[in-house]
Amino acid sequence: MVGIVLVSHSIGLAEGAAELVAQIARGVRVVPAGGTDDGRLGTSTQRIYAAITAADTGDGVLLIPDLGSSVLTALSLLADPGPWRSGNRVVLADAPFIEGAVAAGVAASGGFDLATVTMAAQEARDVRKL
Amino acid sequence: MSVSSEAHRSADEVVERTVILPKHLHARPAGQVAQAAARHTDTSIDLAAGSRRANARSVLAVMGLGAVTGAEVRVTVAGPDAAAVADEVCEILATPES
Numbered sequence: 001m002v003g004i005v006l007v008s009h010s011i012g013l014a015e016g017a018a019e020l021v022a023q024i025a026r027g028v029r030v031v032p033a034g035g036t037d038d039g040r041l042g043t044s045t046q047r048i049y050a051a052i053t054a055a056d057t058g059d060g061v062l063l064i065p066d067l068g069s070s071v072l073t074a075l076s077l078l079a080d081p082g083p084w085r086s087g088n089r090v091v092l093a094d095a096p097f098i099e100g101a102v103a104a105g106v107a108a109s110g111g112f113d114l115a116t117v118t119m120a121a122q123e124a125r126d127v128r129k130l
Numbered sequence: 131m132s133v134s135s136e137a138h139r140s141a142d143e144v145v146e147r148t149v150i151l152p153k154h155l156h157a158r159p160a161g162q163v164a165q166a167a168a169r170h171t172d173t174s175i176d177l178a179a180g181s182r183r184a185n186a187r188s189v190l191a192v193m194g195l196g197a198v199t200g201a202e203v204r205v206t207v208a209g210p211d212a213a214a215v216a217d218e219v220c221e222i223l224a225t226p227e228s
Binding site: 020023024025026099102103105106107109110111112120123124127128129130 | 157158
């Protein structure tokens with residue numbers, strides 16, 4: 001199953017979003033990566049690395065960032081080879097945080113591949129709430 | 131009858147059902163419907179409520195129907211095992227909040 005990592009400035013936001021996704025997309029593997037190493041608002045390369053490793057079951061991992069430095073930190077991390085198992089792909093989604101995470105979670109829990117899960121997250125840009 | 135002609139016949143099967151919602155069609159049941167749609171990749175499942183329609187594969191579109199308790203949701207299923215898939219989707223929609 002494709003794993004999902006939710007990258008946020010806030011521990012609470014990342015954990016809450018992961019909890020929500022896990023409720024809606026039962027069985028999904030979703031891991032929060034929120035805050036700095038010492039628990040403040042911000043992003044942590046180490047936390048994202050650890051979350052990718054925890055989310056990775058061999059079918060790839062989709063990173064969904066909230067905004068700003070979450071995106072930049074994830075991008076710089078992807079520019080490096082990474083400590084996770086070689087051959088696995090890690091992709092950064094260009095998607096709204098909550099809607100993208102829920103859509104990706106449902107697709108991942110349905111057993112779809114990384115490209116399809118990424119597309120599900122990114123299609124969330126075009127779905128209206130009302 | 132050959133296997134291919136059977137497959138062709140079942141692929142043409144279309145089933146329509148209507149469910150009166152005993153609960154809002156909110157995030158959790160929308161997720162269950164989308165997960166069911168994901169299990170049946172060759173079968174198309176469309177939901178309609180009022181003037182809105184949604185492909186059941188999109189959890190966000192299903193939530194976007196804005197279907198509340200008491201609303202009538204029309205379920206249209208086309209493809210292999212359409213009747214069984216329609217049963218599955220209608221059961222999710224018709225199950226009251228636990």
